[in-house]
Amino acid sequence: MAPQPPLLTMSGITKSFPGVRALDGVDLEVQAGEVHCLLGQNGAGKSTLIKVLAGAHQPDGGEITWRGEPVTLGSPIAAMRLGIATIYQELDLIEGLSVAENVFLGHEPTSAGFVVRGSAARTATAELLKRLGHSEIDPSRLVGDLSAAQQQIVSMARALSHEVRLI
Ligand SMILES: Nc1ncnc2c1ncn2[C@@H]1O[C@H](COP(=O)(O)OP(=O)(O)OP(=O)(O)O)[C@@H](O)[C@H]1O
Ligand SMILES: [Mg+2]
CATH class of the missing domain: 3.40.50.300 (P-loop containing nucleotide triphosphate hydrolases)
Structure with a gap:
């Protein structure tokens, strides 16, 4: 090889x-x-x-x-x-939106060219959170209700939701 x-x-x-x-x-x-x-x-x-x-x-x-x-x-x-994602100390999250809405904000998952909202975004978010070892974070919760540490995990899930190769 x-x-x-x-x-x-x-x-x-x-x-x-x-x-x-x-x-x-x-x-x-x-x-x-x-x-x-x-x-x-x-x-x-x-x-x-x-x-x-x-x-x-x-x-x-x-x-x-x-x-x-x-x-x-x-x-x-x-x-x-x-595929280069950067996570800053000041997080790029919106407190009044849910975890899943934050993860896919600005790049909603699409199917056959149509934006998929709601349950598809929640399912995809749950998979990303599981990959990060944090399946206890509910994708439908408001980000503002999470702890600072959990918000950081959401920001990582957001980075991973892009086709990222380097964080
Ligand atoms: N936007 C800027 N305008 C002018 N000078 C800057 C700017 N950003 C950084 N500097 C200067 O460049 C140098 C390197 O700064 P930098 O922030 O990269 O250091 P750092 O290693 O991240 O430091 P710290 O541990 O404090 O975060 C410093 O002298 C800083 O004052
Ligand atoms: Mg610095």
Whole structure:
């Protein structure tokens, strides 16, 4: 079997803000199935690197290769389309909607081109929550009634509901 290219390669990434070089030639390689932990003191550039990967910041230099192909992550939507999901500390959830509505907000599941609402979205959400080991979270509950920890799980389910390869 031919060796798989790395899922992600970031090489020589640079990024400056007025008066500060936040990233100065950063290399990161991620293989499928790996979990990476980025450590560094305050201001080291961790968030900046993740924002470049999320398409939220454009790097000044360096190269990003995704599944063996050079890519430009021009926007968060572009990154998401490639299968790169980002979960921020401030969650992207709407408290007044149900768990299932939040998971599929903006990309409702479709069948033969028609948007499927209600029970199909709840079933798909229940499957995602089960995959995350949290089948105790009821897809029809309001997100605002969940604990902060449970809301984080819902945000992960939302990320997984896209065809995601890297979180
Ligand atoms: N939008 C911005 N505008 C100007 N400077 C910024 C911006 N974002 C980050 N910086 C600067 O870039 C450097 C790296 O910041 P970054 O937030 O990436 O660090 P970090 O490793 O995430 O730090 P922390 O541990 O505090 O979260 C810092 O000097 C910061 O002040
Ligand atoms: Mg940070």
